[in-house]
Structures are given as structure tokens and as C-alpha cells.
Amino acid sequence: MMLTMTGVHAHYGHIHALRGIDVEVQAGEIVTLIGANGAGKSTLMMSLFGNPRASAGQIVFDGEDITGLATHEIALRGISLVPEGRRVFPRMTVFENLQMGAGFAAAENFEADLARVFAMFPILDERKMQRAGTLSGGEQQMLAIGRALMSRPKLLLLDEPSLGLAPIYIRRIFQIVRELNRDHGMTILLVEQNANQALKVAHRGYVLQHGGVTLAGSGEELLASPEVRAAYLEGGHG
Template identity: 65%
Template sequence: MSALLLLQGVHAHYGRIEALKGIDVVVHRGEIVTLIGANGAGKSTLLMTVCGKPPASRGRVMFDGEDITHVPTYEIVRRGIAQSPEGRRIFPRMSVLENLQMGATTADPGRFAEDLERVYGLFPVLKERHAQRGGTLSGGEQQMLAIARALMARPRLLLLDEPSLGLAPLVIRQIFRVVREINAQGTTVLLVEQDAFHGLKLAHRAYVLAAGRIVLSGTGGELLANPEVRAAYLEGGRREVEPR
């Protein structure tokens, strides 16, 4: 398998605070790779650094063989990376359709109708709600809209940040079924997930972050079975896996 995304020794800062401390991550074409870790471990920062906000202060971010470490965010999107951010961040006063149009601004306008039918096929409720303001949707529907909006950019790599956060179990299962389907359709996925069980069950491979560092990696199944991971994230534990 060839690497689509490669982070090599990546450091990132917020002012004087070092949030990422030498991160090495690889995402191969066609994979779902999951990042788990405690709050503040650096998971969301890693996704944002891939998109150039904040930029890596040291190390390299490679996408499809190209160094994008210092490429502007809008150009990174044009190269085929789209993010569904933590907290959804849809446009609440815009309709569902208008939100989806915003997601398609970097895509081929000649394929808009095709892309719209694709996301409506993944999330039929959005077609029913196409004229409804985003802010009036339920939490689960807003999350579906956030993912659909990112897909309208036709990404080769989809970054998903906490898609299950605050949702009911039934909706969570629906979201993860769709993520699997998106991947089966050919989109590579890098997933940050606070629901470690579902995130690891979905993943081909996974990484555990603690205090800005990768402390464990393996297949999703290997980490599900790992005693440290189970104690920290799957059995009600709240401690971090200790760096080695």
C-alpha cells in the first residue's frame, strides 16, 4: 500500500505551548485510520496541522508525495483534503442545500448534481430537509450535514473530528455505518474519535496519542485487545496510556 498522508517528526505550537511533539503518522490509500487519546492529547491539533492551521513548526506533512507543510489551507483543500470539524460548525442560518453548496466551492461545478445525489444517498434525511435551516436540525442531522458538506469537495482524504460527540447511540451507529460506506466508495479517512470502541472497531489501523506524542499504534483489532488501551479507554478508565 502506498502512503497518501505522511507526517514525519511533526511539531506544532499554540504560542509557546507545544501541542504536538514529534508526531509520525502514515495513512495509506484506502484506509480508515483512527486517532484516540484523552482530551488535550493533541488529536484535533493533528488534524488541523494537516490543514495548515496551526502550521507545523518542525517536521514535514506529505500528501500524495508532495510536501504541503507550508502550503496555504485553501490550496490544501484544492489538493484533495477536506475536514468535518469538531462541533460540526455548519452555517446555522443557511439551508441544508446552501451548506452543501459551500462545501462544493472547490469542486468541479459540472459534477455538483452528481455529488449532491451521492450525499443525499448517504444521508437521505438531508434530502428531506434540503430547504430547512441548518441550525434547526437535530444534533445528529447537523453532524450528517457537516460530513456531507466535506464530501461535496470530492476529497481523496476525509478528516473527521469527533463525529460521535454528543449523539445518541442509535445515531452514532448510523454515522459509523456511513463512514464505512464512504471508505468503501474509495475515500481514505483519518478519524479522531472519543468513542474508542467504535473508532477502533472501524479502523484498519490506529494510533494512541498522549501529551502530544504517539505512544501506541497497531491495527484496530490489536489496540482493542491491548490491556493498556482497554483499561484507559474501554473499561471506564480515564488515565492516559503512559509514553514509553
């Protein structure tokens, strides 16, 4: 098992955001988390990095208990996050953002990884020396994904990657998620408000509600489940 969360609780200020989460991700899987706004999806991802720190429960990554590690230590274990809202460094160039992503990875891989990211997102090559803050939202999302890939993560977390993007970019993002998994064997945990698309690419999924997992199953099972259809697919989210 690549990632195991057992009975994880977490608080954001006074809000009890996660209430006993059990989630597992196997190597080579795409797993998606769906749920309404405020269900705890983003908190779950951030809690993997100890921000907020789990107040109870255990998080094991790649055979190691990472529950109490510092955020940067967890990142160095091989988890990369493409955060909600992209969070590229606006006053750094595209190239520097990618260097930041590669930061602590082996230097001899840098050129090869850069070439791989540029092949995936040619627009980043064109805008290499441009400040990231001047890119469009879609381009920033490409950069955020490219940056996350530069460290050769074992587990890639994507938090709402399609949020606020034009349809052409949304299609491209889901295509990339599929490619990364199929061609590069990348293990991916995906949070999406676009439940329909997410469940179609995912092997398995979890439904989150009020900080707890209410339903789990394969992508097809969840797509067919009447509760999921009623709450997340036919309610205008699809």
C-alpha cells in the same frame, strides 16, 4: 502513501501541542487516532491544514509537501474535514452548505454528488431549504459529512463525529464510515473518543498522549492491548 507526517511539532499559543508526530495513512485505509482529551488529536488534524502551522517536521500529502501551504490551498489539494462541533454555516440553508462543500470542485459533478449525499442522508433532502442552524445536532453532523463529501476528497478527516449525538445517530455514523471506505474506497482518518467503536472500524490506529504517539498498530492489536484497554476501553470510555 497518501499522507505522511514526519516529526511534526505544533504550538497553540504557549502550549506545545504536538511533539514530534509520525503518522501515516495509506490510500483506502481507515486510520483512527485515540487518546484522552487534550492529547492533541484535534490539533493534529488542524495542523494538517496549517492551523496551527507545523513549527517543525514535514507533512506530505499525495506526494506533495504541504507543510507550508495556506489552509485553503491544502483543502483544494483534496483533504476534507468534518470538524469537531460540526461547524455548519448556521445562517445558510442546507443546500447552500452543500454548495459551499462543492465550492471549487468541477461544476458538472454537482448534481451527481448532491444525489449521492441525499441518498446517503435523505433527511438533508427533506430539509434542503431550511437554515442549517435550525437542524438537530445529529442532522447537523449528517450535513457536515455531506458537505465534506461534496468536494470528492481523496482523504476524509472526521473529528469526533459521534460526540454528543443520540445512540441512533452514532450507529449511523459508524455505518457510514464503513460504507464510504468499503463501497467508495474513501481514505479516512478518524478521531474518536469512542475508542472501542473506532478501533473496530479502523484498519490501523495510533494512540496519542501528551502530543506524541505512544502506541501504533492494527485495530485488533490495539483493541487487545492491555494499555489501551486499561486507559481507553475499561475506564468508562467504551
